[in-house]
Amino acid sequence: MLDYAPDLDRVFQALADPGRRLMVERLSRGPASVSELGRPLDISLAAVLQHVQVLEACGLIRSRKLGRTRTCSINPAALRSAESWFTDRRAMVERRLDRLGEYLAETGDKPAPG
Amino acid sequence: MLDYAPDLDRVFQALADPGRRLMVERLSRGPASVSELGRPLDISLAAVLQHVQVLEACGLIRSRKLGRTRTCSINPAALRSAESWFTDRRAMVERRLDRLGEYLAETGDKPAPG
Numbered sequence: 001m002l003d004y005a006p007d008l009d010r011v012f013q014a015l016a017d018p019g020r021r022l023m024v025e026r027l028s029r030g031p032a033s034v035s036e037l038g039r040p041l042d043i044s045l046a047a048v049l050q051h052v053q054v055l056e057a058c059g060l061i062r063s064r065k066l067g068r069t070r071t072c073s074i075n076p077a078a079l080r081s082a083e084s085w086f087t088d089r090r091a092m093v094e095r096r097l098d099r100l101g102e103y104l105a106e107t108g109d110k111p112a113p114g
Numbered sequence: 115m116l117d118y119a120p121d122l123d124r125v126f127q128a129l130a131d132p133g134r135r136l137m138v139e140r141l142s143r144g145p146a147s148v149s150e151l152g153r154p155l156d157i158s159l160a161a162v163l164q165h166v167q168v169l170e171a172c173g174l175i176r177s178r179k180l181g182r183t184r185t186c187s188i189n190p191a192a193l194r195s196a197e198s199w200f201t202d203r204r205a206m207v208e209r210r211l212d213r214l215g216e217y218l219a220e221t222g223d224k225p226a227p228g
Contacts, residue, residue, distance in 0.1 A: 013130035016123050028206040076207050081203055085135075086197035092142040093190050110185075 010058035011082050019043070020051050024074065027061055034063075065089040124172035133157070134165050138188065141175055145187040148177075177179050 019041045026032055026040075038048035052072060055061040059078040063070050089097055128134055137151045152162035165185060169175040173192040177184050 008135065009130050012126045013222060016127040016130060018123060021122065024203060028203040032179060062199065074207055075204075076204070076211070079200060079204050079207065083121075083197065083200035086193060086200060089142040089188075090190070090193050090197055093188055094138060096142075096144060097190070 007058055008082065008085060010080065011060060014054050014060060015055075015082075018052070020055055023051060023055060023072075024060060024079075027072055027074040028079075031071050034070045034072065037072060062102045116143065121172055121197060122196065125174060126147055128168050128172045128174060129196075131165070131168075137165060137169060138174060138193075141186055141188040142193075145185050148184045148186065151186060159160075 008029060015024070022073075023037045026037060034048055034052055035045065037052065038045060041048065052061070052063060052070075056063055056072075059075055061072050062075055063072040065071075129138070131146075133155045136154060140146055140151060140154075148162055148166055149159065151166065152159060156163065166175070166177060170177055170186075173189055174196075175186050176189055177186040179185075
C-alpha cells in the first residue's frame, strides 16, 4: 500500500469537479451503486457513468458489476497518497515558519546586520 | 485562518499540472522570484507568469512586485484547507473500516444470518 504511486495529474484533475468530489465524499461513507452516486446530482445516468470512469481511471475508486448493478468503492491508498502530497508540503512550510520564529526570538525581532 | 474557504475546483485544477505542483513544492521551502520558479521548467518566462497567475487566482500562493522582481510565497491557509478535504475523507474511510473490523471480530468472521 505504501508504495502506491498515484498519477497526481489525473487525481487532481478528477477532483477539480464538484460532482466528482461529492461522489468521493459519498463513497468514503461506504460502497454505493452508480445510480445511488448520481442521485444528488441532477445529471443523466450516462453522465454519472462518465464521472465514475474518470474517478476509476485515476485510481481513486474501484467498481465492479454484479448482475445489472455496478457497485463503486473508494480506494483508501489513492486517497492517502494524494493527501500526503499536501501533508509533506504543509510540514515543510511549518518547519520553515518554526525556524523563522526561533530566529526572530533569538535576534529579538531585529533584522540581522548588513 | 480556520474559516478560509478555498475554491477547491480551482485549487485542484491548478495542482493537476506537474509544473505548477513543482512551483508549490519550491515555495513551500521559502519565497522565490518568478524567474527562480521557472528555472527547473524548460518554458518561457511568459509561461511561468501564467502558471503563477493560476496559482495566485486560486489562493495557493501570493506574489508582490518590488522594483523589477516579483516575489512569490505560499499561502499556508490554502494548503491546509485543501489538505483537510483529504484528511476528512480519509478519517471517514478509516472509521468505517475500523467498525467493519470490530463487527467481523465480534461475529467471528461469519456473515450475519438472513
